[in-house]
Amino acid sequence: MVDASFSLWRSAFLTDVSRDRKIVFEHMKEFVRKVLEQNAITFADDHRLRALAVGYYNANARYRIERLYENHPELLDIPAVAKVSELSGRDLAKEDQAVLWDFYFNALEQTFDWFESSWIKVMRPGNAKKQDPNVVGDSKAEQHPSQ
Structure with missing residues (x-):
């Protein structure tokens, strides 16, 4: 779930973009050139090349969610997860x-x-029945031994 979260975090600021295949192809060439020359991609690069980057990060988020429901098929009972599986x-x-x-x-x-x-x-x-969602764990059990 962390990897899907990371990808969605990166793509959240990139979604306002044209997905014209020619632009994506040009961005892909520039992306590969930069990786080969500098071995680094920053968010500024992602933003500048967002026609390519947004698709990559969104596809990675989808892939990670797919792995989750493949390992836990009961997740497909969740309507939002089922919607992703339809894609x-x-x-x-x-x-x-x-x-x-x-x-x-x-x-x-x-x-x-x-x-x-x-x-x-x-x-x-x-x-399960008495857990307060605002409290994590048992406060006595989690106290440091010196307390």
């Missing part, structure tokens, strides 16, 4: 990247909620 295998290069970003963000947010509730049920079953 699998489609060519999304010309799709509105802001709309795709929203799909992926909603799926990831709901996946976080699912994992949190599953963790409470499975890892801390005695606390």
